[in-house]
Amino acid sequence: MVTTVRPSEFEEIRPGVKAPAKETILTPRFYTTDFEEMAKMDLSANEEELKAILAEFKEDYNRHHFVRNADFDQSWDHIDGETRRLFVEFLERSCTAEFSGFLLYKELGRRLKDTNPLLAECFLLMSRDEARHAGFLNKALSDFNLTLDLGFLTKSRKYTFFKPKFIFYATYLSEKIGYWRYITIYRHLEQHPESRIYPIFKFFENWCQDENRHGDFFDAILKAQPSFLNDWKAKLWCRFFLLSVFATMYLNDLQRSDFYASIGLDARSYDKHVIEKTNNTAARVFPVIIDVDNPAFYESLEICVSNCEQLRAIDETNAIAPVKFLRKLPLYLSNMTQFIKLYFIKPIEVEKQQGCVC
Numbered sequence: 001m002v003t004t005v006r007p008s009e010f011e012e013i014r015p016g017v018k019a020p021a022k023e024t025i026l027t028p029r030f031y032t033t034d035f036e037e038m039a040k041m042d043l044s045a046n047e048e049e050l051k052a053i054l055a056e057f058k059e060d061y062n063r064h065h066f067v068r069n070a071d072f073d074q075s076w077d078h079i080d081g082e083t084r085r086l087f088v089e090f091l092e093r094s095c096t097a098e099f100s101g102f103l104l105y106k107e108l109g110r111r112l113k114d115t116n117p118l119l120a121e122c123f124l125l126m127s128r129d130e131a132r133h134a135g136f137l138n139k140a141l142s143d144f145n146l147t148l149d150l151g152f153l154t155k156s157r158k159y160t161f162f163k164p165k166f167i168f169y170a171t172y173l174s175e176k177i178g179y180w181r182y183i184t185i186y187r188h189l190e191q192h193p194e195s196r197i198y199p200i201f202k203f204f205e206n207w208c209q210d211e212n213r214h215g216d217f218f219d220a221i222l223k224a225q226p227s228f229l230n231d232w233k234a235k236l237w238c239r240f241f242l243l244s245v246f247a248t249m250y251l252n253d254l255q256r257s258d259f260y261a262s263i264g265l266d267a268r269s270y271d272k273h274v275i276e277k278t279n280n281t282a283a284r285v286f287p288v289i290i291d292v293d294n295p296a297f298y299e300s301l302e303i304c305v306s307n308c309e310q311l312r313a314i315d316e317t318n319a320i321a322p323v324k325f326l327r328k329l330p331l332y333l334s335n336m337t338q339f340i341k342l343y344f345i346k347p348i349e350v351e352k353q354q355g356c357v358c
Contacts, residue, residue, distance in 0.1 A: 010088065010146060018146045020153055021092060028097040030157045031104050031167060038108065038164045039115035046224035050118060053217050057125035065206045066136045071199035076143045079197060086259035087198070088144050093252075095137035097178075099150050101171070101214075102130035122217055129210045140200050165228045168218050169241040173282065175215035177245055180277040182208035188265060195264030219285045229287055235347070238286040243342050246275050246290065247301060254305045255312075272298070288347040296345055300338040307331040307338075 011019040021027055043050055079087055109124030134150065141147050162170065186204035189196045196202070222228050229238075250271050253260065257267035272292075279289045291297065314327050 010085075012146075013149065013152065016145060016147060017149050017152075018088075018092065018141070020096070020148070020156065021089070028093060028100055030100045030159045031170070032107070032159045032161050033104075033164055033167045035108070035111040038119070039112050041116065041119070041164070041225065043116075043118060043221075043224045045226065046220050047118070049220045050122065050217070050224065053213070053220055054118065054122050054125070056213060057122060057217075060125075060128075062129070062132070062206050062210055065203065066132045068136075068139065069199070071202070072143065076198070079144075082258055083197075083262045084144065086256050086262070088141065088146065089256065090259055091137050091141050091144075091200075092148060095134050095141065095148055095150075096153065097174075098130050098133040098137060099148075099153060101174075102127050102134055103154065104167075104171075105130060119221075126214050126217065129214070133207065133210070136200075136203070140198075143198075165225070166237070166241075168222055168225075168228065169237060170245075172215055172218035172222065172285070173241055173245045173278065175211045175218060176281050177249065177274060177278045178211040179208045179215060180274045180281070181249075182211060184270060184274055184277075185263070185265070189263065192264050195262075197262060201263070215281075222285050229285065235288045238282075238288055239290065239343060239347055242279065242282060242286070242290050243339065245278075246292075247304065247339065247342070249274070250301050251304060251308055255308065283348075283350040287350065289350050291345055291348050294345050297342065300342050303338050304335050307335050 013019045105123045105127035109120045109122075109127060112120035112123065138148050138150065182204040185201060186208065189201050228234055253267045253271050260267040260270055275292055279292055283289050308331075311328055311331050314324050314331075317324070319327070
């Protein structure tokens with residue numbers, strides 16, 4: 001491979017090792033949970049489906065997929081300027097998210113080995129997949145003369161505690177939205193190969209099937225725990241997690257619209273497609289989904305996009321921290337108001353749709 005050494009435009013913790021992105025409400029999070037509660041879960045209501053999913057995990061369809069080929073053996077210095085910065089950021093965010101999944105699933109597999117072996121084996125096999133994804137993404141970063149110190153991330157990141165049912169809501173949506181993100185990019189670039197600026201996108205078709213299988217596992221877990229889905233509290237929480245996942249993606253991607261433009265996608269159209277598909281997929285298990293066709297849904301999100309642009313502009317000024325905070329406060333309050341408005345958009349009851357193919 002031809003590599004040109006060039007000064008790094010990114011902050012490094014040591015030569016060639018990128019400093020982790022600053023943690024914000026929009027960055028990928030690391031999770032922990034109540035392992036004892038997880039160990040006591042009764043899976044009998046859906047045990048056969050879980051065993052079938054375990055058998056599929058054991059097939060390891062992608063064991064030979066994540067192998068770099070000759071397409072990578074070149075210099076990537078022609079990806080430069082703002083496109084380079086945004087692409088490196090895309091690789092870092094993706095790697096961090098996959099590594100977060102690896103850590104959670106690996107720890108669950110270890111902690112549940114003796115008390116809930118079916119769950120434990122599923123989690124360990126999913127951690128295998130996530131480790132491959134993270135390693136492949138980190139190797140891609142090396143083409144841009146950078147890597148992430150994943151051991152440093154393990155020790156330095158704050159961990160968010162979620163009860164098991166919240167872990168299931170969040171990871172189910174994370175895996176399913178990951179599927180729709182990857183397959184949408186793959187299909188677009190299949191039709192427009194001239195926009196495939198880097199060969200990693202060729203791997204997305206098989207890659208997203210890992211995401212889909214993981215999502216199916218969490219679908220089966222939720223169905224094995226009817227109390228997580230069949231009362232009024234479940235409806236409230238499902239709305240919250242759907243909105244959180246959709247809003248986080250929309251705000252992140254609109255902030256990085258130039259990256260999507262570099263591969264021939266309009267960030268808004270792309271996100272609206274992914275949100276619609278993920279929302280419809282969630283109808284297979286969640287008792288409610290979001291009415292994303294309500295004009296108020298994207299109106300509120302666009303106000304949040306504008307607020308976030310103003311927040312970044314304030315950060316770039318030379319004002320002292322207290323002055324920055326006072327300038328930001330109305331924008332924070334506006335974002336909170338918009339999220340509350342989004343939450344109270346009347347949801348779509350979908351119990352009758354469950355079991356359909358979406």
